[in-house]
Amino acid sequence: MFNYCLFNNQIQTIATASIGLSDLGLLRGYGIFDFLPVVNGQPIFVDDYIQRFTSSASQMNLEVGYSNDEIKTMIAKVISSNEMESGYMRLLLTGGYSDNGFSPSGQTNIMILPVALVNYPSTYYSDGVKLLSTEYIREFPQIKSINYVKVLLEQKRLKQEGAQDVLFTLNGKISESSRSNFFIINADGELQTSETGVLAGITRKKVLEIASKIMPVSVKDITLDDLGQAKEAFLTSTTKGVMPVAQVDDLQIGIDSGFPICKELQTSFLKLVQSYQEALI
Numbered sequence: 001m002f003n004y005c006l007f008n009n010q011i012q013t014i015a016t017a018s019i020g021l022s023d024l025g026l027l028r029g030y031g032i033f034d035f036l037p038v039v040n041g042q043p044i045f046v047d048d049y050i051q052r053f054t055s056s057a058s059q060m061n062l063e064v065g066y067s068n069d070e071i072k073t074m075i076a077k078v079i080s081s082n083e084m085e086s087g088y089m090r091l092l093l094t095g096g097y098s099d100n101g102f103s104p105s106g107q108t109n110i111m112i113l114p115v116a117l118v119n120y121p122s123t124y125y126s127d128g129v130k131l132l133s134t135e136y137i138r139e140f141p142q143i144k145s146i147n148y149v150k151v152l153l154e155q156k157r158l159k160q161e162g163a164q165d166v167l168f169t170l171n172g173k174i175s176e177s178s179r180s181n182f183f184i185i186n187a188d189g190e191l192q193t194s195e196t197g198v199l200a201g202i203t204r205k206k207v208l209e210i211a212s213k214i215m216p217v218s219v220k221d222i223t224l225d226d227l228g229q230a231k232e233a234f235l236t237s238t239t240k241g242v243m244p245v246a247q248v249d250d251l252q253i254g255i256d257s258g259f260p261i262c263k264e265l266q267t268s269f270l271k272l273v274q275s276y277q278e279a280l281i
């Protein structure tokens with residue numbers, strides 16, 4: 001359990017920290033966030049995450065109000081206040097208080113919150129997960145906005161169908177999952193991930209770097225036809241790492257093979273995280 005967060009650079013107790021009712025994040029869904037791992041008390045790939053956070057902010061016309069180094073110092077402060085060993089850090093930036101409930105004042109609110117480790121069932125890694133396709137594309141795919149309404153609306157259907165997440169598709173093109181990027185090993189044995197309509201995932205970036213040293217890689221939009229021919233499919237995200245996808249709707253993918261390439265990339269990704277963390281000590 002973590003007890004402390006930062007609100008506009010002031011340490012506050014999570015249980016009592018609160019935001020005013022005229023914040024545009026609450027009233028208009030105007031806000032962005034980012035979410036990074038903490039391992040052995042160290043933020044991992046922190047420069048990549050802060051760079052994406054500031055890029056989301058500027059694309060949304062939101063002032064961060066702090067330099068990248070100041071944000072790093074703030075993250076370190078939340079880690080030390082909570083004596084945090086492992087978990088995640090949520091960086092949240094909202095539109096700030098508005099007199100008329102619409103016009104931004106220019107003064108944003110920034111929050112840095114510790115989050116407990118997410119532990120997925122080990123069967124998700126050994127047997128793969130099931131996704132349901134849904135016709136949708138995020139409004140501003142390159143921005144990590146706070147709007148996750150589409151997948152929240154799908155929760156009941158996911159539960160009924162025994163699926164773990166959705167796969168966003170539009171006119172036969174696959175973009176990403178609700179909180180993960182999507183990859184396939186295509187019919188030619190190439191690793192492929194969609195180019196457009198996706199968030200620039202940090203795990204995606206690291207997996208592409210690892211994979212490009214050991215196999216052919218192509219960043220181009222995946223179609224549902226490509227998926228039908230795929231040898232393997234998997235998700236990447238900060239909480240999941242590299243997680244095999246065994247089924248999309250009624251289509252089963254790579255189950256007989258046991259997802260060897262996905263597992264190799266998962267092992268290499270975990271090694272990269274470990275070596276990054278060891279280099280900090």
Ligand SMILES: Cc1ncc(COP(=O)(O)O)c(C=O)c1O
Nearest residue numbers: 179180181199201202203237238
């Ligand atoms: C829409 C979306 N796509 C992809 C990702 C994966 O990005 P990352 O690897 O940086 O966690 C996320 C992460 O939450 C996401 O929200």
